Amino acid sequence: MTGGLVSILGLYLEKTRILDIGTLLLVSSFFFLIRDIPFNYLNLIFILFMIFFFFELWIFMKRELFVKEIEKDLIGDEGIIYLEEYKNHSARYYVKSLFMGLFVSAAGGMIAVHSFIGPFPSGFNLFLNVLFSSMVLFGLYSVMFLVPKYFILK
Amino acid sequence: MKSMTSFVLFAVTITSFILGIILNSWVFLILAISIFSILAVENRGALQEKVKLKVERKSEKISIYENDEIWIELSIKNEGEPLNYLEIFDSLPAEIDIVEGSNHHVLRLGENEKKTIRYKIHCSRRGELEIGPIKLRYRDPLDLHVEEWTSYELMSIFVLPEIQNMRSVNVRPLYTKSWIGNIKSQRIGIGSEFFSLREYMPEDALKKINWKATARFLEPMTNEFIGEKSGDVILIVDGNRKNIVGNTEKNTLDSTIRAAGTLASSILRDRNRVGLIILGDYLRWLYPASGREHFYKIMEELSGVTEGGEWELEDTKWILRGFFPKRSMIVFISPLLSKEIGKTLLDICMEEHNVMVISPDPLIIEKDIIEDHSALAEKLSQLDRDVILDKLTNYSLVVDWNPNEPLEVSLKEVIRYWRRH
Numbered sequence: 372m373t374g375g376l377v378s379i380l381g382l383y384l385e386k387t388r389i390l391d392i393g394t395l396l397l398v399s400s401f402f403f404l405i406r407d408i409p410f411n412y413l414n415l416i417f418i419l420f421m422i423f424f425f426f427e428l429w430i431f432m433k434r435e436l437f438v439k440e441i442e443k444d445l446i447g448d449e450g451i452i453y454l455e456e457y458k459n460h461s462a463r464y465y466v467k468s469l470f471m472g473l474f475v476s477a478a479g480g481m482i483a484v485h486s487f488i489g490p491f492p493s494g495f496n497l498f499l500n501v502l503f504s505s506m507v508l509f510g511l512y513s514v515m516f517l518v519p520k521y522f523i524l525k
Numbered sequence: 526m527k528s529m530t531s532f533v534l535f536a537v538t539i540t541s542f543i544l545g546i547i548l549n550s551w552v553f554l555i556l557a558i559s560i561f562s563i564l565a566v567e568n569r570g571a572l573q574e575k576v577k578l579k580v581e582r583k584s585e586k587i588s589i590y591e592n593d594e595i596w597i598e599l600s601i602k603n604e605g606e607p608l609n610y611l612e613i614f615d616s617l618p619a620e621i622d623i624v625e626g627s628n629h630h631v632l633r634l635g636e637n638e639k640k641t642i643r644y645k646i647h648c649s650r651r652g653e654l655e656i657g658p659i660k661l662r663y664r665d666p667l668d669l670h671v672e673e674w675t676s677y678e679l680m681s682i683f684v685l686p687e688i689q690n691m692r693s694v695n696v697r698p699l700y701t702k703s704w705i706g707n708i709k710s711q712r713i714g715i716g717s718e719f720f721s722l723r724e725y726m727p728e729d730a731l732k733k734i735n736w737k738a739t740a741r742f743l744e745p746m747t748n749e750f751i752g753e754k755s756g757d758v759i760l761i762v763d764g765n766r767k768n769i770v771g772n773t774e775k776n777t778l779d780s781t782i783r784a785a786g787t788l789a790s791s792i793l794r795d796r797n798r799v800g801l802i803i804l805g806d807y808l809r810w811l812y813p814a815s816g817r818e819h820f821y822k823i824m825e826e827l828s829g830v831t832e833g834g835e836w837e838l839e840d841t842k843w844i845l846r847g848f849f850p851k852r853s854m855i856v857f858i859s860p861l862l863s864k865e866i867g868k869t870l871l872d873i874c875m876e877e878h879n880v881m882v883i884s885p886d887p888l889i890i891e892k893d894i895i896e897d898h899s900a901l902a903e904k905l906s907q908l909d910r911d912v913i914l915d916k917l918t919n920y921s922l923v924v925d926w927n928p929n930e931p932l933e934v935s936l937k938e939v940i941r942y943w944r945r946h
Contacts, residue, residue: 391530395537406548406550406552408552410551418556422560440629441631445627450630453630457631461610461666464665464666464667469563472563472566475565475566476555479562480555
């Protein structure tokens with residue numbers, strides 16, 4: 372709650388740092404509150420949804436501040452076209468990025484659920500699970516980004 | 526280059542991962558996986574190759590007058606890979622205000638695409654102002670990859686002191702020189718005003734023959750004209766620190782410089798030569814010359830005087846004696862706060878110069894700035910000033926100028942009075 376208020380204050384005062392701190396407070400307090408939620412598909416979807424919801428909220432608030440900063444300097448109508456172009460393109464970019472992120476993390480989460488259904492019994496199993504998920508993520512990342520980049524540079 | 530946000534997100538990932546293990550909570554582990562996936566996906570926002578941008582700045586002119594406005598045009602050409610989120614910021618000095626457009630934009634530039642941004646600036650302070658460098662930043666929308674670079678494309682703009690247009694009054698030197706000008710001299714020469722008749726000489730032009738007089742005297746007669754000559758005027762600008770009254774917005778130095786610019790413009794237009802001595806941070810001078818180019822030289826020198834120095838009028842005596850032509854008109858522009866000026870001016874007069882003193886009233890400037898001023902102090906200062914002005918009137922033409930009014934008004938009044946007496 373306090374985190375949310377701090378974020379709004381940051382947005383109002385047009386201070387990115389306050390906004391970042393507020394969002395961090397909000398997210399960490401939310402996740403700390405629901406840390407004991409049972410591990411199943413429904414809750415996994417809920418958690419993923421909340422993560423990306425918070426992330427999207429944060430990113431859009433930051434974008435709002437940036438647009439405000441540019442708009443503040445604009446006197447007359449010169450440059451409005453460039454700003455509108457930026458606003459449209461960046462909104463599409465966010466949505467695309469978030470969907471891709473959601474897809475990748477959902478894949479990682481699914482693997483985790485498949486590896487172990489129910490709450491993690493011990494730290495060791497949990498660690499193995501995360502390691503496995505991370506390896507899958509790294510594989511995905513390599514196929515999607517590192518390999519194409521290598522060929523582009525060649 | 527990864528941005529600060531990207532490092533923070535990475536730190537959150539690690540923290541969530543550690544918390545997940547410590548608290549034995551899958552929620553924090555999913556959070557770690559999600560943020561990591563965002564970081565991985567967002568890698569597509571990073572620049573793949575070196576940015577190749579060509580930035581140019583243009584303006585319609587490089588010298589303008591105080592309170593004038595000009596358009597600045599920045600053209601950016603992308604010669605490399607497409608840039609979707611390029612932020613551009615043209616650094617401006619504090620003395621410049623933007624009236625229209627903006628110096629800060631965010632652009633999308635495709636391959637070989639060129640975009641132009643324009644903004645109009647208003648310059649309120651004189652001096653040489655430097656525009657630039659241009660700061661460029663590529664930042665992906667999630668703010669995870671940032672590349673910053675600077676283009677040292679600099680541009681100097683000379684903001685010349687504001688000048689008033691003096692049409693109804695001319696400051697003319699008492700002594701004229703041999704070259705042609707607009708001042709009617711006491712000699713026969715080239716001019717337009719009839720002086721007398723004389724017998725025709727073989728080298729006389731036909732158009733000079735007075736045909737009516739020729740018919741009357743039965744021998745060819747030629748018209749003679751009053752020679753129109755020009756003279757030398759030397760402007761001495763008092764930029765002594767002790768004589769500056771006011772703040773950065775309004776002060777006697779600014780008024781002095783504006784008066785010098787106005788006089789230089791008017792005197793040069795009248796085809797006289799103008800010289801300049803500035804008692805500023807260091808002693809600068811320009812030998813008398815005429816023409817438009819010389820006018821801009823004078824204005825550039827004047828625009829460079831931003832703060833006062835230690836030089837006194839006394840220090841100009843050796844320059845006047847050694848480098849400047851004799852029998853010139855000296856125009857000393859000063860708020861006259863120093864009492865020793867009178868003696869120096871008398872010495873200058875003794876060296877066959879005719880002297881005019883233009884004094885922007887420091888009391889008026891002070892009154893405009895300070896709201897609560899003591900009436901007694903004001904009266905005493907006014908008395909002091911009157912004594913100095915009275916003393917100077919004995920051997921020079923003194924113009925007590927209210928800087929809030931056009932210089933032309935005060936000059937007209939004094940010159941009219943001087944011609945009558």
